[in-house]
Amino acid sequence: MFLSALELRNIIESSFLPKRCQCTVAPDLSMTVKVYTDRQTDQLDLMVTGINAQRLNSSREINGLIAELRTDLASRTLLHSQPLHTERRAV
Template sequence: MFLSALELRKIIESSFLPERCECTLSPDLMMTVKVYADGQTDHLDLLVTGIDASGLNGCREINDLIAQLRARQHHVEVEPHSMLGKAL
């Protein structure tokens, strides 16, 4: 990864604003992303676990991941060759 875990988390979490997003990254670079339905409850709108963050080596990969997460949040089909394909 070319970014620190903190920087990567901030990019992903801020990309879902104004929705509340929580991104966690384990020491082995496995990521979990949670997007909450509203700011008042803990009801999840999206939960994706097991994302391999070791492949996020540039802006394109990060943007692709965010696009795939948003598509999944809005129930849009994701390309079968996507980075998240194995994690989902």
């Protein structure tokens, strides 16, 4: 890891603004990223655990991780924002 855990956390957390993002790095360098719906609630939109922070050795790898997380977040948001399909009968 070429950045300190604090620098890595700051880059990842700020990349999700204006949403609230919490990134934690464990002593074994496994990382957890949580992205919340907004800055006021504790409702999670995305939580990814077990990210290997040791593989984040360049800005390209960090950007790749952020892109993957954003894709996961967008697909989850899309699924949850879809209206519930109901069947209507003609009267």
